[in-house]
Amino acid sequence: MPTRLIEGLYKVPLSLFSRRKIRKTIWGAGYTLGEGLNDIEDPCNPYFSFYEAQCASVTRHGTQVLWTANHEELLKVIRYIKAGDETRESITSKLHEQCDFADEASIDDVIALAARLLLMLSIGNPKHCLNLGQTMIDWKGGTLKELVVNRFSSNPVLSDHVKIPRQFNALQLVRIAGVKVAWTSNLVDHLLLQEDDTKVYIFHHATFLRYHRDGDW
Amino acid sequence: MLAETGQSSELYKKDFIEETLKTMRLLLPEHDKDTKRWFRNQQGRYHLDPAANQNGHLNAESRQIEQFRYWRDRLVILKQVFDESEPKNIRQWWNDRRSGVRWATFWVGFIVVLLTILFGLAQSVEGALQVYKSYHPSSVQPRSTVCASDG
Numbered sequence: 001m002p003t004r005l006i007e008g009l010y011k012v013p014l015s016l017f018s019r020r021k022i023r024k025t026i027w028g029a030g031y032t033l034g035e036g037l038n039d040i041e042d043p044c045n046p047y048f049s050f051y052e053a054q055c056a057s058v059t060r061h062g063t064q065v066l067w068t069a070n071h072e073e074l075l076k077v078i079r080y081i082k083a084g085d086e087t088r089e090s091i092t093s094k095l096h097e098q099c100d101f102a103d104e105a106s107i108d109d110v111i112a113l114a115a116r117l118l119l120m121l122s123i124g125n126p127k128h129c130l131n132l133g134q135t136m137i138d139w140k141g142g143t144l145k146e147l148v149v150n151r152f153s154s155n156p157v158l159s160d161h162v163k164i165p166r167q168f169n170a171l172q173l174v175r176i177a178g179v180k181v182a183w184t185s186n187l188v189d190h191l192l193l194q195e196d197d198t199k200v201y202i203f204h205h206a207t208f209l210r211y212h213r214d215g216d217w
Numbered sequence: 218m219l220a221e222t223g224q225s226s227e228l229y230k231k232d233f234i235e236e237t238l239k240t241m242r243l244l245l246p247e248h249d250k251d252t253k254r255w256f257r258n259q260q261g262r263y264h265l266d267p268a269a270n271q272n273g274h275l276n277a278e279s280r281q282i283e284q285f286r287y288w289r290d291r292l293v294i295l296k297q298v299f300d301e302s303e304p305k306n307i308r309q310w311w312n313d314r315r316s317g318v319r320w321a322t323f324w325v326g327f328i329v330v331l332l333t334i335l336f337g338l339a340q341s342v343e344g345a346l347q348v349y350k351s352y353h354p355s356s357v358q359p360r361s362t363v364c365a366s367d368g
Contacts, residue, residue, distance in 0.1 A: 046266035084228045119228060148228055156289035162296050164280040167315055170244040171252045173295065175312040177302035183263050191240060191291035197298050206241055206268035212227065213234045 010059040012052040025075045027215035043207050050185050058113050063106045077114040084145035122186045134186045240288050246274035
C-alpha cells in the first residue's frame with residue numbers, strides 16, 4: 001500500500017521520500033535519475049528548488065484551502081493533466097467532484113500549479129509569478145497539448161539566411177554586445193530579448209528537458 | 218502541425234526538446250574554458266542547473282540556422298544584436314575577436330600611437346632640457362690664463 005504524501009504544500013524542503021514519489025508520478029516509474037543520491041549530488045535539485053518555490057508561492061498568495069492541501073492531492077491533479085488530452089473544463093469538473101477543494105479559485109490555482117510543475121511554463125495567476133518580466137500564459141480552455149503547440153510554433157517567420165559563427169555564445173553576447181543574461185525557469189521566455197535588446201533570458205533547466213525526452217509518458 | 222498532437226503521448230514533442238537542448242549547446246558550449254568558468258560563477262550565484270553546460274558543443278554543420286525550427290526567430294534576432302554591437306570600452310575591444318584582422322589592426326595602431334606619444338614626449342622633454350642648458354649653462358671654469366701669467 002503506497003504511503004500518502006501528507007506533507008503540506010507549504011512545507012519545505014521536501015523529504016527524499018517525497019521527491020522519489022513526485023519523480024515517479026511525473027517522470028514515470030522507470031526513470032531513476034538521482035535515485036539514492038544525497039541532497040548535494042542529486043541532479044534533480046534544480047527542479048525541486050523550482051517545485052518547492054512554486055508550492056511556497058501558491059500557499060502564500062493562494063486561497064486558504066491551499067494552505068491545508070498536501071502533495072498527495074497535488075500529485076493527483078498532476079496525474080489527471082499529465083496526458084495532456086483532457087480539456088481545462090473537464091479537469092475542473094472532475095476536480096469539483098473528487099477533490100476536497102471546494103471553491104472555483106482554489107481549483108483554478110491548483111490546476112495552474114500542476115501545469116506549471118509539469119511544463120515549467122508560467123501558467124496562471126501572475127500573483128504566483130516568482131520573477132518579474134516573465135511571459136504569463138493563460139490556460140482557460142482546450143487541452144494542455146494544444147496550449148504547448150500554440151505557444152511553440154515550428155514555423156519560423158524570419159527567413160534571413162544567417163550564419164552562426166563559432167564565437168557566438170552566451171559569454172560573447174555578454175562580453176562583446178554587453179547583453180545581460182537573465183536565467184529563467186519559464187521555458188516560453190527562452191532566448192527572449194528584452195529591455196531594448198540589452199537583456200536575454202536563458203532557460204537553464206537541462207535536466208528537466210532530459211526528463212521530458214527520456215521519461216515515461 | 219496541430220494534427221501531430223494525437224501521435225504521441227508526451228506534452229513536449231521530442232524534436233522540440235532536442236532543439237531546446239541544442240540551443241543550450243550553442244550558447245553554453247561545454248568545452249569552452251571561458252564559458253565553463255563564467256557559468257560556474259553564475260551557477261553559484263543563481264543556483265542554476267549544471268547540466269545546462271554539459272550538453273557538448275555544436276560543429277559547423279549543426280550551427281546552420283535552418284536546422285532550428287522552433288527557436289530560429291529568436292536566434293536570428295540575437296545574432297543581429299551580436300553583429301550590430303560595437304565594442305564600447307577597452308575591455309570589450311580586447312575581447313572582441315570576431316575579426317582577427319580588425320583586432321590585430323586596432324591593437325597595432327594603439328601601440329604605435331602609444332609609442333609615438335611616448336617618444337614625442339621624451340623628445341619634447343629632451344628638447345626642453347637642451348634649451349634650458351643652452352640658456353643656463355652649467356658653471357664650467359673657462360681655461361684660466363692666470364696661472365701662466367703669474368709665473
